[in-house]
Amino acid sequence: MKARPITTVKTVVTGIEAAGTGIKLLTLADPDRWELPPFKPGAHIDLHLPNGLVRTYSLCNEPADNTRYVIAVKREAEGRGGSRALHDEVGIGDVIGVSLPRGGLEPDARIGRYVFVAGGIGVTPFLSMARHLERAEQAEFTLHLIVREEVPLAAHLGALIERGRVVVHRTSRTGRPDLATLVGEGGSETLVGCCGPEGMTDDFERVTAAWPAANVHIERFVAPPPVIDPDAKPFTLSLARSGTEIQVRAGQTMLAALQEGGIDIATSCCGGICGACKVGWLEGQPVHRDRILSPYERERYLMVCVAGSDTERLVLDL
Amino acid sequence: MLDTINTGPAQGAAQLGWTGVVRFLHLTPRAFLPMRAADKINLVAGRGIEGDRYMIGNEEGFYSHKPEEGRQVTLFELETLVALKRDAGIVLGPEEHRRNVTVEGVPLNHLVGRRFWLGETLLEATRLSVPCRHIEEITGKAIFDPLINRSGLNCKILQGGVVKVGDIVRNAA
Numbered sequence: 001m002k003a004r005p006i007t008t009v010k011t012v013v014t015g016i017e018a019a020g021t022g023i024k025l026l027t028l029a030d031p032d033r034w035e036l037p038p039f040k041p042g043a044h045i046d047l048h049l050p051n052g053l054v055r056t057y058s059l060c061n062e063p064a065d066n067t068r069y070v071i072a073v074k075r076e077a078e079g080r081g082g083s084r085a086l087h088d089e090v091g092i093g094d095v096i097g098v099s100l101p102r103g104g105l106e107p108d109a110r111i112g113r114y115v116f117v118a119g120g121i122g123v124t125p126f127l128s129m130a131r132h133l134e135r136a137e138q139a140e141f142t143l144h145l146i147v148r149e150e151v152p153l154a155a156h157l158g159a160l161i162e163r164g165r166v167v168v169h170r171t172s173r174t175g176r177p178d179l180a181t182l183v184g185e186g187g188s189e190t191l192v193g194c195c196g197p198e199g200m201t202d203d204f205e206r207v208t209a210a211w212p213a214a215n216v217h218i219e220r221f222v223a224p225p226p227v228i229d230p231d232a233k234p235f236t237l238s239l240a241r242s243g244t245e246i247q248v249r250a251g252q253t254m255l256a257a258l259q260e261g262g263i264d265i266a267t268s269c270c271g272g273i274c275g276a277c278k279v280g281w282l283e284g285q286p287v288h289r290d291r292i293l294s295p296y297e298r299e300r301y302l303m304v305c306v307a308g309s310d311t312e313r314l315v316l317d318l
Numbered sequence: 319m320l321d322t323i324n325t326g327p328a329q330g331a332a333q334l335g336w337t338g339v340v341r342f343l344h345l346t347p348r349a350f351l352p353m354r355a356a357d358k359i360n361l362v363a364g365r366g367i368e369g370d371r372y373m374i375g376n377e378e379g380f381y382s383h384k385p386e387e388g389r390q391v392t393l394f395e396l397e398t399l400v401a402l403k404r405d406a407g408i409v410l411g412p413e414e415h416r417r418n419v420t421v422e423g424v425p426l427n428h429l430v431g432r433r434f435w436l437g438e439t440l441l442e443a444t445r446l447s448v449p450c451r452h453i454e455e456i457t458g459k460a461i462f463d464p465l466i467n468r469s470g471l472n473c474k475i476l477q478g479g480v481v482k483v484g485d486i487v488r489n490a491a
Contacts, residue, residue, distance in 0.1 A: 005383045006349040035352045037456065100455060266384065270451040271462050311398060 005267075008048050008097030008128055009037060011069065019072060020152045023121065024087055025060070028069040028096060031257065032098060033064045039130040040104030042125045042193075042217075045069060047082075048097040050089070055082030057216035058102060058125035058195075058219075060156070069098065072153055074121040105129060105191075105217065107136075113188040117182055117204060119196020121152050125219055132158055144182045146196065148172050179207045186211040193217035205219065235309040239263070239318040240282055254304040263318065265304055272306035277301075280317030285310040336422030340437065341396050342412040343369040349380040350456060353413045357360035361439045363478035366390040367418055380452050381430065387474050388444025391436075392417035392472040395426050406464050413458050417447065417470040424487045426471040436487030440477035447472055 015027030031038055039045075045057045059070040075087040090096070090183050098100060104125075114133060116126045133141045149172045151157060161167040169177045179200075183192045186208065192215065194204035201218050207217045232250040237257065239246065248257040255277060258265050268276040272290035279300050287310050290303035303315075344353035348371055360368040371379035372389045381389070394417035402408040412420040419436065429443040449465035 006378065006380055008349045010348055010378075030348070030351060032347055034347055035354065037350055037352060268381070268384065268450060269448050269462075271449070273466060274450075275447045 004184060005222070007100060011096050011272065013035070013092055013094045016090075016092060016244075017158065020154055020279055022075045022087075023152050024075070025156075026071050026073060027088070028071070028098065029067055030097075036069060036184065038066060038101050038108065039063055039069075039101030041129040041220075043101040043104030043146070044130075045071070045101050046099035047071075047086070047283055048099075049082060049085050050094065050096070051081075051085050053080075053082050053085060055086075058128075060124050060127040060153075062128055062135070064132075064135075071120065072124045072127075074152070089218050103219075105193075108191070109138070110282060110298070111191045111215075112139050113191075114142070115183050115190065115192045116137055116142060117142040117179060117192070117194045117196070117200070118176065119146050119148065119200045120148075122194075122196035122200075122219070123152060123157070125158065125195050127153070129193075130165060134163075134165060135161070135309075142167060144169060146171060146177065179203055183207060186215065188212065188215065191215050191217065195219040195221070197214050232308075233312075235311065236313045237309075237316045238283075238313055242317050243316055248309070254302075254307055258304060259318075267305055270305045271304050274301070277304045282315040282317055286312035286314060324365070335489060336423060336425055338421045340419060340481060340483055340485040340487060342420035342421050342457060343418065343483055344413055344416075344420075345417075347371055347419055348378045349370040349382075351392055353416060355366065355413060358480050358482040359418065360480055361391060361436075361475045363475045364390070366475070370377070370418065377393045378431045386443075386485070388472040390475045391419065391441065391473050392470050392471065393421055393424070393426055393436075394447075395424065395468065396420050398465075398468045401468075402461070402464055403456065408459060408461060408464060411460060412458075415465075415470065416451075416453055421461065421487050427468070429471060433490040435486070435488050435490050437481040437487075438477075438479040439475060440490060441473040442476055443471050443473050445472050446470070483488075 011028035013026060013085050014029045017025040031085050039059055041063055046054050046056050048054050056095055059069055060072050061068055061070040070269050073083050073086045076083045091176060093256060101313045118126050130143050139217060139250055144167050146169045151168055159167050192208060194201055205218060231250055234250045235248050237246040237248060246257050246261040247299050266276045268274045272293055273294055280300055281302050285306040286301055286302045288298050289306040293301055325359035343356045343359050343365055345356060346353045347369055365375060366373035377462060394415045399410055402410050430445060433442045434442060449462045449469040451462060454462050
């Protein structure tokens with residue numbers, strides 16, 4: 001029995017490989033080499049680092065390679081600390097919890113041409129896509145890699161460069177290429193993607209502004225703030241028995257806020273039908289959203305996994 | 319009248335009863351990991367399935383922080399997968415529902431509180447499974463609502479043994 005719920009996929013570091021100046025390739029696997037949760041080409045995972053930081057990295061290996069997650073980490077000395085921890089503190093055999101993979105490209109038979117533009121280490125999400133597309137042979141694709149001089153992950157890109165699938169643009173020699181020329185004409189059969197520093201992704205966004213949104217895929221190094229329901233409002237939970245106040249952010253569940261505040265709540269379905277997280281409420285006006293409480297019960301109880309609040313302050317019997 | 323089910327002989331020629339079969343077996347050692355198909359699994363009385371995440375004493379499942387005796391082995395109806403495709407257009411494979419044993423011809427919702435044979439093993443059903451948001455997160459499919467009231471059965475193992483695909487499932491009077 002575990003005291004706390006398991007919230008991440010347990011992996012161990014099985015490989016660390018130098019892959020260019022300041023770049024390491026880390027391989028994560030299940031302790032028993034069981035298959036890992038599947039992912040789409042270009043997907044990313046959150047790493048829950050031993051020091052408490054949570055950082056997102058693109059998966060570089062192919063989806064078919066399903067017992068490993070391979071990530072490329074560039075050491076950013078002036079960064080927020082995630083890449084330094086992975087470079088300086090993490091070793092073979094260390095256990096790292098990761099999230100389920102998110103994002104990536106849905107296979108789409110209608111797309112006949114892919115053009116990707118990557119800046120430096122921004123090449124990582126396109127590595128798995130390039131390998132996947134080359135193997136699938138269903139569409140033409142080109143990955144334009146814009147670097148100052150050195151090609152990151154050179155050993156892993158060499159064959160793709162030789163075959164002309166990856167075109168390297170060295171700005172130290174030829175200046176910055178024109179993005180509009182690289183992506184060419186838009187159309188419903190063309191999908192373009194960009195990952196790189198902010199200036200590059202902003203330029204790319206301008207160049208493709210008139211394209212259908214579904215045909216443009218942009219990844220930024222720093223995730224944009226999460227999209228929150230415009231009608232969602234923050235509110236305060238006041239816990240009558242313990243005298244504690246807990247802030248619930250707009251769009252956050254009451255359950256998540258309580259758990260963040262160290263309050264232990266029994267949960268099971270997290271969808272408002274099992275009844276495990278039933279809690280009494282005393283003042284305020286809950287928005288119920290569950291599917292098991294009767295109107296009579298709703299006058300006294302709510303389900304913290306799905307309930308919200310119509311009032312700025314809601315008093316719970318906790 | 320509704321506290322017990324009358325299992326006595328039916329009037330006239332009506333034959334009450336059912337017989338089912340094990341169609342698929344799946345397990346996984348840890349939360350979130352894909353379920354892997356097996357031809358046979360080993361049930362240990364009072365504990366769980368060897369190598370599965372909910373084996374008592376060696377638990378690494380998503381719900382392992384909530385102890386439960388009846389989670390030693392879980393079952394799911396093949397008929398539900400057929401109905402999901404037929405009625406909701408949702409293709410859910412037997413490896414995706416995350417229960418261990420997919421059976422055909424077994425009225426799981428009728429078995430709560432009853433004992434039945436799964437191959438050579440004897441199980442006692444403790445409660446209906448409930449769908450959970452976790453399974454939507456893992457499969458990426460909106461199956462929470464369609465699975466309400468048909469997301470399987472939780473059982474404890476009274477008598478262990480090896481269960482194989484093709485084994486017969488039958489009532490233990």
